[in-house]
Amino acid sequence: MLSAEALQKIDREVAKYPPEQKQSAVMAALIVAQDEKGWLAAETMDFVAQYLGMAPVAVYEVASFYNLYNLQPTGKYKLTVCTCLPCGLQGSLEAADHLKARLGIDFDETTADGRFTLKEGECMGACSMAPVVLVNNKKMHDYLSKEKIDALLDELRKR
Amino acid sequence: MLDYGPDAILMAGLDGANWRLADYEKRGGYAALKKLLADRVPPEQVIAEVKKSALRGRGGAGFPTGLKWSFMPRQFAGAKYMVCNSDEGEPGTCKDRDLLRYNPHAVIEGMIIGGYATGSGAGYNYIHGEIWETYEQFEEAIGEARRAGYLGRNILGSDFSFELYAHPGYGAYICGEETGLLESIEGKKGQPRFKPPFPASFGLYGKPTTVNNTETFAAVPWIMRHGGDAFLNLGRPNNGGTKLFSVTGHVNRPGNYEVRLGTPFAKLLEMAGGVRGGRKLKAVIPGGSSMPVLPAAVMLATDMDYDSIAKAGSMLGSGAVIVMDETTCMVRALERLSYFYFEESCGQCTPCREGTGWLYRVVHRIETGTGRMEDLALLDDVSDNIAGRTICALGDAAALPVKSFLKHFRSEFEYHIEHRSCLVCGPDSEPKWGRAGAHLPAALARAA
Numbered sequence: 001m002l003s004a005e006a007l008q009k010i011d012r013e014v015a016k017y018p019p020e021q022k023q024s025a026v027m028a029a030l031i032v033a034q035d036e037k038g039w040l041a042a043e044t045m046d047f048v049a050q051y052l053g054m055a056p057v058a059v060y061e062v063a064s065f066y067n068l069y070n071l072q073p074t075g076k077y078k079l080t081v082c083t084c085l086p087c088g089l090q091g092s093l094e095a096a097d098h099l100k101a102r103l104g105i106d107f108d109e110t111t112a113d114g115r116f117t118l119k120e121g122e123c124m125g126a127c128s129m130a131p132v133v134l135v136n137n138k139k140m141h142d143y144l145s146k147e148k149i150d151a152l153l154d155e156l157r158k159r
Numbered sequence: 160m161l162d163y164g165p166d167a168i169l170m171a172g173l174d175g176a177n178w179r180l181a182d183y184e185k186r187g188g189y190a191a192l193k194k195l196l197a198d199r200v201p202p203e204q205v206i207a208e209v210k211k212s213a214l215r216g217r218g219g220a221g222f223p224t225g226l227k228w229s230f231m232p233r234q235f236a237g238a239k240y241m242v243c244n245s246d247e248g249e250p251g252t253c254k255d256r257d258l259l260r261y262n263p264h265a266v267i268e269g270m271i272i273g274g275y276a277t278g279s280g281a282g283y284n285y286i287h288g289e290i291w292e293t294y295e296q297f298e299e300a301i302g303e304a305r306r307a308g309y310l311g312r313n314i315l316g317s318d319f320s321f322e323l324y325a326h327p328g329y330g331a332y333i334c335g336e337e338t339g340l341l342e343s344i345e346g347k348k349g350q351p352r353f354k355p356p357f358p359a360s361f362g363l364y365g366k367p368t369t370v371n372n373t374e375t376f377a378a379v380p381w382i383m384r385h386g387g388d389a390f391l392n393l394g395r396p397n398n399g400g401t402k403l404f405s406v407t408g409h410v411n412r413p414g415n416y417e418v419r420l421g422t423p424f425a426k427l428l429e430m431a432g433g434v435r436g437g438r439k440l441k442a443v444i445p446g447g448s449s450m451p452v453l454p455a456a457v458m459l460a461t462d463m464d465y466d467s468i469a470k471a472g473s474m475l476g477s478g479a480v481i482v483m484d485e486t487t488c489m490v491r492a493l494e495r496l497s498y499f500y501f502e503e504s505c506g507q508c509t510p511c512r513e514g515t516g517w518l519y520r521v522v523h524r525i526e527t528g529t530g531r532m533e534d535l536a537l538l539d540d541v542s543d544n545i546a547g548r549t550i551c552a553l554g555d556a557a558a559l560p561v562k563s564f565l566k567h568f569r570s571e572f573e574y575h576i577e578h579r580s581c582l583v584c585g586p587d588s589e590p591k592w593g594r595a596g597a598h599l600p601a602a603l604a605r606a607a
């Protein structure tokens with residue numbers, strides 16, 4: 001269900017906690033699973049539950065509580081813009097508008113070619129560097145002018 | 160060189176690349192830990208030194224750190240834990256990220272010393288999910304410390320052992336609340352616990368646990384190296400040391416600045432380049448979005464320390480200073496804040512779950528021109544019914560901004576209701592800092 005490499009990563013996470021507390025690794029295990037599969041299908045979560053010796057419902061609860069888990073497929077690149085007040089004061093709403101115009105989609109939509117999904121996020125702890133965009137939960141891009149957004153989209157289109 | 164200001168001690172000598180163990184040791188790092196272990200300093204003495212320093216928690220509540228450490232049961236036979244709260248998600252706060260990526264070993268050394276002082280054998284650093292690169296970098300720093308013998312069994316040949324791990328958050332503001340955070344490390348939804356019992360008696364896995372903020376831990380090595388008095392003297396009585404302030408919003412140079420506690424707000428504003436475009440200052444939220452907003456005149460007469468900000472009618476909180484100039488529509492600003500708390504409520508308590516949706520809905524209708532005069536009393540009333548009636552302080556955090564916006568900027572709300580347009584932006588004009596997020600209509604449907 002998950003690659004040997006992914007399982008190895010999960011094992012490394014499990015080792016961080018006391019032996020009787022394997023469940024503590026569920027957040028990290030779901031991150032590993034999502035990185036490999038792109039999103040968390042029920043069967044993926046069931047597999048994680050079985051691997052960690054948890055009830056499946058306990059895993060679903062975790063996956064639905066934390067905002068960065070994808071419970072549905074997304075485009076190849078999920079772009080999340082922080083629009084919270086401090087970022088908003090520093091131009092993140094204009095950045096979001098520019099992204100929407102360039103991609104031709106609104107928040108929570110995916111481009112027809114399946115390449116980009118646009119999301120709105122809450123504070124990412126990077127406020128002074130606004131506007132900030134997070135790509136696939138992993139790579140943060142900051143101080144995003146319109147030109148920098150265009151360059152970022154061009155780069156992601158080529159990949 | 161990164162410039163956090165002339166008073167910087169936690170962020171002094173950093174250039175963005177010199178975060179590794181060898182660099183930290185060159186700056187005097189791990190000397191404090193080595194000395195403690197070599198001299199077999201009694202743990203109580205470490206706690207006494209931290210108490211003397213008047214270090215107060217940098218995560219929001221400002222609780223005295225030495226006192227918190229002294230609550231850990233001395234004679235407890237089983238496991239005890241040190242937990243670092245790096246789930247920085249309070250809108251406006253972006254200092255812990257800088258500490259973790261530019262000076263991670265100060266946090267690690269602080270946690271080890273905390274473990275020594277409280278007799279804890281293991282620690283976890285809970286790191287905000289959105290800063291994944293920083294999480295990976297921190298794991299690398301832990302690896303360096305382990306290989307150098309600063310972590311693990313019998314540290315530097317002493318009889319003290321301490322293990323440290325990083326735990327990822329994944330996009331839930333409420334996990335910044337310390338008991339929500341502990342639930343999250345246990346592999347559950349991050350829903351805060353009833354208190355008491357407090358973490359010092361029933362924490363992670365039910366064991367005695369101390370939770371401190373990243374910046375709190377980072378200050379500890381400096382205190383042990385230079386003495387509690389030296390730290391205290393940098394600040395003011397009861398407000399020891401320097402503090403990192405994240406200055407955001409309408410300033411020319413948004414960023415993190417480390418200043419002595421007690422520094423006038425005007426000085427901090429000047430360090431951040433002053434108000435954008437030479438405009439007039441209108442309002443400031445001095446401690447992160449959960450704290451009451453203050454009008455410009457009050458802020459300009461205030462110093463940046465816990466007691467002064469409290470006297471001025473707000474709280475220092477996490478040190479996130481959100482600056483708003485004269486072009487800011489306060490109704491719209493509050494609308495976005497209210498949306499945040501509605502979105503992030505964990506849903507456990509009825510007053511918070513229902514109340515945050517209610518607050519957002521009412522502010523939204525005032526902002527969009529369908530509010531009624533009675534709504535102002537309603538906002539006050541809903542806020543009063545949330546504050547103090549919930550399991551955790553998120554309820555207060557949602558209510559306090561509403562009360563303070565109404566208190567200081569009531570006329571703007573009244574104008575919106577009476578004229579169905581904005582006093583600041585004028586009729587039909589675009590607000591200067593952008594339109595309301597497109598999330599708002601969809602969110603409204605969910606809030607209804």
Ligand SMILES: Cc1cc2nc3c(=O)[nH]c(=O)nc-3n(C[C@H](O)[C@H](O)[C@H](O)COP(=O)(O)O)c2cc1C
Nearest residue numbers: 216217218244246247248335336337371372375552
């Ligand atoms: C809703 C909410 C969010 C919080 N978020 C954070 C946070 O992101 N970082 C943090 O250190 N403390 C946060 N706190 C405060 C913690 O509960 C706790 O008081 C703090 O981590 C203790 O560390 P300190 O004594 O060093 O400040 C939050 C509290 C609440 C109620």
Ligand code: SF4
Nearest residue numbers: 505507508511549551
């Ligand atoms: S006050 Fe709100 S966030 Fe806190 S426990 Fe209750 S419902 Fe959850």
Ligand code: FES
Nearest residue numbers: 082087123124127
């Ligand atoms: S408010 Fe956008 S990153 Fe903090």
